[in-house]
Amino acid sequence: MSIKLGTNDLAKYPFLNEASTYVKETHFDLQEFDRTEMEFILNRSFNKIDNFIKNGETNYKLEKFEIEILTFLASLLILKSASIDIITKKFALFESMRFEKYLVEDLKNSFKDEKKRLILLKIFNEIFKIDIFCETIVNEFYKIRVIDYIHRSIVFHEEEWKLINRTVKNGFVYLNVNEIVRLFRNELSLLIIDKIKNMKLVTFPDKVLKKSQNLKIYWDSINKRSKVSDHVNKNRTTPPCIDHIYKVLNNGENLPHSARLLLATFLLFSEKNIEEIIEIFKKLPDYNEQITRYQLEHLSGKKGSSKKYFVPSCEKIKLQNLCHETFVCKGIINPIQLLGKRRDEIEKEEGKG
Amino acid sequence: MIFSTNSKSDLKNAADMLKENEPTLKIDFKNSEPSNNNQLWLKKTFKKYYFKYFINVALPEKINLHEFGFRYFDEKMYRHFSFNSPGEIYAFVLKFSPSDIYCSSSFYRNPSEPMDKKEWYGSELIFDIDGKDLHLECTLEHNYTRCHGCNLINAGVLEKCSNCNGSRLNVIEIPCKNCIFFLKKEVKKLINLLVEDFGIDSKTISVYFSGNNGFHLHVADKDYLPLLSVERAEISSYLLGKGFKLETLGLKINNDKKFIPILKNKQLLDCGWRGRILKNLKINFYSGKNADNNFIKQIEKLETIWNCDFQQKVAKTIEDLSVKIDPMVTMDIHRIFRLAGSLNSKSGFAKILCNDVDSFDPFKDACFFDKSTIEIVSKIDTSIFFKGKKYNLNKGSNSVPEYVAVYLISKGLADINLKEI
Numbered sequence: 112m113s114i115k116l117g118t119n120d121l122a123k124y125p126f127l128n129e130a131s132t133y134v135k136e137t138h139f140d141l142q143e144f145d146r147t148e149m150e151f152i153l154n155r156s157f158n159k160i161d162n163f164i165k166n167g168e169t170n171y172k173l174e175k176f177e178i179e180i181l182t183f184l185a186s187l188l189i190l191k192s193a194s195i196d197i198i199t200k201k202f203a204l205f206e207s208m209r210f211e212k213y214l215v216e217d218l219k220n221s222f223k224d225e226k227k228r229l230i231l232l233k234i235f236n237e238i239f240k241i242d243i244f245c246e247t248i249v250n251e252f253y254k255i256r257v258i259d260y261i262h263r264s265i266v267f268h269e270e271e272w273k274l275i276n277r278t279v280k281n282g283f284v285y286l287n288v289n290e291i292v293r294l295f296r297n298e299l300s301l302l303i304i305d306k307i308k309n310m311k312l313v314t315f316p317d318k319v320l321k322k323s324q325n326l327k328i329y330w331d332s333i334n335k336r337s338k339v340s341d342h343v344n345k346n347r348t349t350p351p352c353i354d355h356i357y358k359v360l361n362n363g364e365n366l367p368h369s370a371r372l373l374l375a376t377f378l379l380f381s382e383k384n385i386e387e388i389i390e391i392f393k394k395l396p397d398y399n400e401q402i403t404r405y406q407l408e409h410l411s412g413k414k415g416s417s418k419k420y421f422v423p424s425c426e427k428i429k430l431q432n433l434c435h436e437t438f439v440c441k442g443i444i445n446p447i448q449l450l451g452k453r454r455d456e457i458e459k460e461e462g463k464g
Numbered sequence: 465m466i467f468s469t470n471s472k473s474d475l476k477n478a479a480d481m482l483k484e485n486e487p488t489l490k491i492d493f494k495n496s497e498p499s500n501n502n503q504l505w506l507k508k509t510f511k512k513y514y515f516k517y518f519i520n521v522a523l524p525e526k527i528n529l530h531e532f533g534f535r536y537f538d539e540k541m542y543r544h545f546s547f548n549s550p551g552e553i554y555a556f557v558l559k560f561s562p563s564d565i566y567c568s569s570s571f572y573r574n575p576s577e578p579m580d581k582k583e584w585y586g587s588e589l590i591f592d593i594d595g596k597d598l599h600l601e602c603t604l605e606h607n608y609t610r611c612h613g614c615n616l617i618n619a620g621v622l623e624k625c626s627n628c629n630g631s632r633l634n635v636i637e638i639p640c641k642n643c644i645f646f647l648k649k650e651v652k653k654l655i656n657l658l659v660e661d662f663g664i665d666s667k668t669i670s671v672y673f674s675g676n677n678g679f680h681l682h683v684a685d686k687d688y689l690p691l692l693s694v695e696r697a698e699i700s701s702y703l704l705g706k707g708f709k710l711e712t713l714g715l716k717i718n719n720d721k722k723f724i725p726i727l728k729n730k731q732l733l734d735c736g737w738r739g740r741i742l743k744n745l746k747i748n749f750y751s752g753k754n755a756d757n758n759f760i761k762q763i764e765k766l767e768t769i770w771n772c773d774f775q776q777k778v779a780k781t782i783e784d785l786s787v788k789i790d791p792m793v794t795m796d797i798h799r800i801f802r803l804a805g806s807l808n809s810k811s812g813f814a815k816i817l818c819n820d821v822d823s824f825d826p827f828k829d830a831c832f833f834d835k836s837t838i839e840i841v842s843k844i845d846t847s848i849f850f851k852g853k854k855y856n857l858n859k860g861s862n863s864v865p866e867y868v869a870v871y872l873i874s875k876g877l878a879d880i881n882l883k884e885i
């Protein structure tokens with residue numbers, strides 16, 4: 112059975128496929144945004160973006176679906192043309208929070224309203240590629256598969272999202288409406304970011320360009336970025352495995368968890384304080400201050416009941432494929448043995464042997 | 465044979481296999497010759513095992529998608545090998561006689577490439593339950609401590625060597641019946657959680673004795689194959705009972721140390737960790753009007769019986785119910801694991817599938833060497849049970865069956881008599 116969305120749903124969820132179909136069917140040409148009748152749409156879009164990024168404001172009054180679909184489209188165009196990553200991300204986050212409110216409302220009603228429920232299941236299926244199930248025994252609960260849950264919950268850092276604090280049974284996690292929607296917020300915002308990134312456009316309508324120009328001016332006025340300095344100390348030997356991690360970091364590439372753990376335990380062991388270590392970890396593309404701090408405190412034995420983690424042995428590092436052995440490693444079993452050794456001394460020793 | 469993926473015919477003519485699959489290698493193993501007699505003898509003896517029992521080795525279904533690794537008797541580790549058939553591995557193992565064989569739980573498009581070019585596309589979910597993580601009291605008595613300073617083997621787990629007072633010591637683990645019993649208990653807890661909470665089909669779970677002092681569980685459920693490292697870590701954390709919030713039980717404690725009910729919908733109280741803890745503490749849940757009150761009253765009453773506060777009791781319960789897995793092993797998708805059916809050089813036992821966990825006895829079921837008498841020089845006075853028989857050894861020369869010799873030499877508790885070389 113194919114479920115048709117109502118126009119009301121399209122106004123709320125303009126990112127759905129049916130909304131794009133609507134635009135296509137009306138033969139709307141993007142250059143039409145230059146027409147004077149369209150000005151109010153562009154203004155609406157610009158104000159929305161402006162409100163989001165400057166005031167963090169999410170209050171928004173819904174209009175008819177035709178207007179909403181075009182406003183959404185125009186917002187994406189403006190952001191695409193401005194191409195400022197952080198603004199795009201911020202917009203996507205606030206926009207997803209707005210959709211989240213509608214979803215919560217609709218899901219709450221869905222327990223009584225069979226049709227509404229089917230539409231929502233379709234929405235989840237279309238945009239998140241996931242099945243959610245209505246739990247019929249316990250009222251007002253949905254359930255999703257454990258792996259679908261973990262896949263999303265791991266980006267949250269509050270303990271209540273940890274699987275252990277959830278109702279888990281037989282491969283499913285039970286969630287109330289607010290929780291299920293909150294769980295998908297990130298994805299919704301990623302979806303919006305993707306929509307913007309994947310737009311292929313040669314020429315933007317002039318009026319869109321003007322709006323994006325305003326955004327750029329605003330952004331330049333507040334943007335000052337500092338560079339992270341290099342932390343490798345040239346006089347001392349750095350174990351080759353650690354050296355390699357620095358190289359990866361300096362290239363702005365990501366590190367597997369095992370490498371992060373090695374670097375963190377090594378730096379903690381070398382008496383670097385957490386602030387200094389955080390500076391180094393800032394280079395990670397997916398750097399998140401809160402988690403990094405938490406994990407470092409955890410590793411250093413400050414948080415939780417956990418024991419202090421030790422620097423893994425060379426053997427373990429080899430098993431994890433992080434070893435980049437050179438002559439300096441001769442005869443050692445743990446990278447910390449190289450701590451404080453001077454390179455020239457090792458070279459001398461090597462020369463003797 | 466209870467544990468095999470290779471058919472007999474696969475290996476019917478070892479000599480032919482060797483000829484056909486003569487391994488050609490980029491790496492030079494010449495420097496990997498054992499440097500002492502114990503290693504020389506073990507190498508020879510391990511080779512005999514592989515010649516005779518290669519059928520034990522449970523190779524993955526699609527061999528060419530896995531990375532293999534080997535350790536040699538000089539203790540060097542080599543990784544990033546790949547093979548196309550059981551025959552190739554067989555030939556390789558017989559030619560180079562490694563001390564340990566590892567295989568990735570991950571599938572790669574290019575398993576022999578360096579890590580960044582391997583193209584990972586999935587991994588079995590693996591759990592490692594290791595004796596040392598159980599912190600059992602018996603181990604303090606029956607394990608040994610070897611001193612790096614004077615080489616003395618001290619009976620028991622000591623902080624300082626009884627001879628030279630040195631503190632560079634390492635522990636030699638000799639699991640006892642009690643150790644095995646508690647390891648099995650963890651295995652059963654783990655299976656129970658995986659099935660009840662995660663809905664994993666028990667048919668996809670294989671339990672292996674690790675070959676030394678623990679068990680490995682492999683979950684082949686295809687839904688879990690694509691899980692990322694962090695997601696695996698979250699599963700570990702669940703099993704370890706880490707991060708449980710009291711509020712999850714449906715109450716919180718206010719500033720006056722009073723319980724305040726906070727979950728309205730209590731019908732779901734009987735599952736997951738919440739259900740498990742409440743059940744263990746014998747706290748029932750009643751639905752209906754007074755549900756919240758009844759709930760709190762029960763706890764208040766129990767507190768007086770327990771003679772400790774609720775939070776402490778919950779923490780203790782979690783400690784009891786959690787599974788003592790090594791979380792690092794589960795989350796590391798690029799690790800290579802001991803191959804099932806291969807020998808563990810820490811003990812000479814095979815890592816082997818346990819079809820019946822309860823009846824499994826490593827000193828019988830994981831030990832494949834023969835009865836022929838071998839002369840060894842024991843470093844300690846000890847007695848040890850193998851295949852239902854007790855062997856008493858005195859410090860110095862002893863004649864024991866080959867399987868006892870392999871075990872004690874692998875453990876570093878005895879040396880091979882020169883005449884056996």
Ligand code: SF4
Nearest residue numbers: 352425434435436440
């Ligand atoms: S031998 Fe040890 S210190 Fe050297 S690179 Fe390898 S792991 Fe690092």
Ligand SMILES: [Zn+2]
Nearest residue numbers: 611614625628
């Ligand atoms: Zn000593």
Ligand SMILES: [Zn+2]
Nearest residue numbers: 602603640643
């Ligand atoms: Zn014991």
